[in-house]
Amino acid sequence: MEELLIRGLDDIRALEDVPYQERVKENSTYELLERGAAINPDATAMSFLLNGDTYENPIEITYGQFIGKIRQAANMFHDLGIGPEDVVTYILPSLPQTHYTLWGAETAGIANPINPLLEAATIKDICTAAKTKVMVCMGEMPGVDIWEKVDQIRKDIPTLECVIRVMGPTDEAEKIYSFEEKIEQYPSDKLTFDRDIDKEDIASLYHTGGTTGTPKLAKRTHYNEVVMAWMIQVMAGSKPEHTLMCGLPLFHCNGTIVTGLAPFSTGSRVVILSPMGYRDPSIMMNFYKIVEKYRPALFSAVPTVLSVLLDIPLNGADISSLEFVVCGAAPLSVELFRRFEEHTGMKILEGYGLTEGAVASSMNPKDGERKIGSIGLPMPFQRIKVVECNDDGEYVRDCEVGEIGNVCIKGPNVFKGYVEDAHNKNIWVPGDWFNTGDMGRLDEDGYCWLTGRKKELIIRGGHNIDPAMIEEPLYKMPSVKMVAAVGRPDAHAGEVPVAYVEVAENSGLTEEQVMAWAKEHVGEKAAVPKEVVITSAIPLTPVGKIFKPALRWDATKRMYEKELEALGDLVESVEVAVGEHKVHGTIAEIKVKAASGQDAQAIKDKVSEILARYTVYHEVTVE
Known part of the structure; x- marks a missing residue:
């Protein structure tokens, strides 16, 4: 050839x-x-x-x-x-x-x-x-x-x-x-x-x-x-x-x-x-x-x-x-x-x-x-x-x-x-x-940049997971009113599935019980959610559809907050806000209040090191 x-x-x-x-x-x-x-x-x-x-x-x-x-x-x-x-x-x-x-x-x-x-x-x-x-x-x-x-x-x-x-x-x-x-x-x-x-x-x-x-x-x-x-x-x-x-x-x-x-x-x-x-x-x-x-x-x-x-x-x-x-x-x-x-x-x-x-x-x-x-x-x-x-x-x-x-x-x-x-x-x-259902943009040289997905597949280590494989079994659980499975950023697998669950009032249903049900009823081991979040209300669009981007943003926020605990004594506080970005699709805006005597650039470098294996775009401001 x-x-x-x-x-x-x-x-x-x-x-x-x-x-x-x-x-x-x-x-x-x-x-x-x-x-x-x-x-x-x-x-x-x-x-x-x-x-x-x-x-x-x-x-x-x-x-x-x-x-x-x-x-x-x-x-x-x-x-x-x-x-x-x-x-x-x-x-x-x-x-x-x-x-x-x-x-x-x-x-x-x-x-x-x-x-x-x-x-x-x-x-x-x-x-x-x-x-x-x-x-x-x-x-x-x-x-x-x-x-x-x-x-x-x-x-x-x-x-x-x-x-x-x-x-x-x-x-x-x-x-x-x-x-x-x-x-x-x-x-x-x-x-x-x-x-x-x-x-x-x-x-x-x-x-x-x-x-x-x-x-x-x-x-x-x-x-x-x-x-x-x-x-x-x-x-x-x-x-x-x-x-x-x-x-x-x-x-x-x-x-x-x-x-x-x-x-x-x-x-x-x-x-x-x-x-x-x-x-x-x-x-x-x-x-x-x-x-x-x-x-x-x-x-x-x-x-x-x-x-x-x-x-x-x-x-x-x-x-x-x-x-x-x-x-x-x-x-x-x-x-x-x-x-x-x-x-x-x-x-x-x-x-x-x-x-x-x-x-x-x-x-x-x-x-x-x-x-x-x-x-x-x-x-x-x-x-x-x-x-x-x-x-x-x-x-x-x-x-x-x-x-x-x-x-x-x-x-x-x-x-x-x-x-x-x-x-x-x-x-x-x-x-x-x-x-394709994927979201992206083309630049002036013809290169394509992915910015997210409109289709709802969760891609765990290159393996496609349909959220319905998680949602349908959880809907069969008594006292579950609404379920939405989304991908949460993961340093190793790219993303992993998490499930947001709205339950009936006074049901007493716990996240542990929902997780146990998922392990027994979800038909694919890779699709079993890594985390269950019980919420009082799953976000909806004006026409009543589940608004999954908000849940993906919340899952990202939770993950980044957990990872940034590793900043320890370098900082007094960390705030993470995740939302839509017109170029990158999603952005995590990280506001850090530095501890007394700590260098702002050193903190930014440490944040970059902690989040190095994550793909969600982030920006850091240090006060």
């Missing part, structure tokens, strides 16, 4: 002089993977690490073996009745078998990845909405409850015909098959069926949230994913000799596309950082040693990961191979950005994307100006604009440069809507623009 300089918008526009249809000619992910495997079948496609302590002894899979397993998986699924409109759901940690399943499923039918950490009832709802026909899951393993959850729900999914267990035995009477035994019944050198995949055929259904019983499933075409892989190669400068590290989960499109399809299409090597990825403490503790051994050119991460790595010493490890880290999924604090680059000597390329855009829509240019805090420039053949919408989510007008509004994206990577029509209301702006 040609190496391209990406210094700014002019380079991206010049690249677009040749239509993307001429640059990206593959119609399917299978065709793209075949092309990548053919570059050098003997090259290593994947180095799989069991954990961080045994990183020097990986399981190596060549490209010849890799594409062979994908063909076997596709043949197996076809034999089990999977056709172009049938769904294979997988519930797996990050394993080589996960890639075989994903790409084999897309070759025979449609893949539906599910987060293994979800509760059984939520998994069942997703499978029901997706009309799952075949499920691939983990077998029984100590410390892993995937099979236990699948066994609870498999007979309650109306369309499910069989289950395939990775590292588990066959039970033909129950229509359960061993992955390892079943896949070896099929040839690896060719597909046993004829399928002419059209570029507009649906390749995958990714879960992006949604309330209990009505999950949001994004329909992505083969060409959405194929063209996305090419865009990532252009912006990241991928080469066949490159190695990339994959630590993000393979139920998420960052893991499957940025550190999956994109490098596989160029014959690069992918190091899979254990079944748990970045959630494996042994991987994080040995991270820099792993870099020294495998010499990766880049890895993809979320701010949470960088925050952890910042606290791990390099101890002399040679990490000079790393050209940069691609960071997205949640805002990155400017101070964390600077500290991480200083700690590691590598460059951070901040980007932005979402499942509905196949994973990425913008990135800071690798060869040009990186505007810290921005999400960069639109990727080739993509467009970003900012629009004003009314309270019903309907388009009003395009915004001016520097004006905050709804961020909209357009391009060949943008999905075909959600499975359930109810989720498709007001998601499109005239002209085939997708309204």
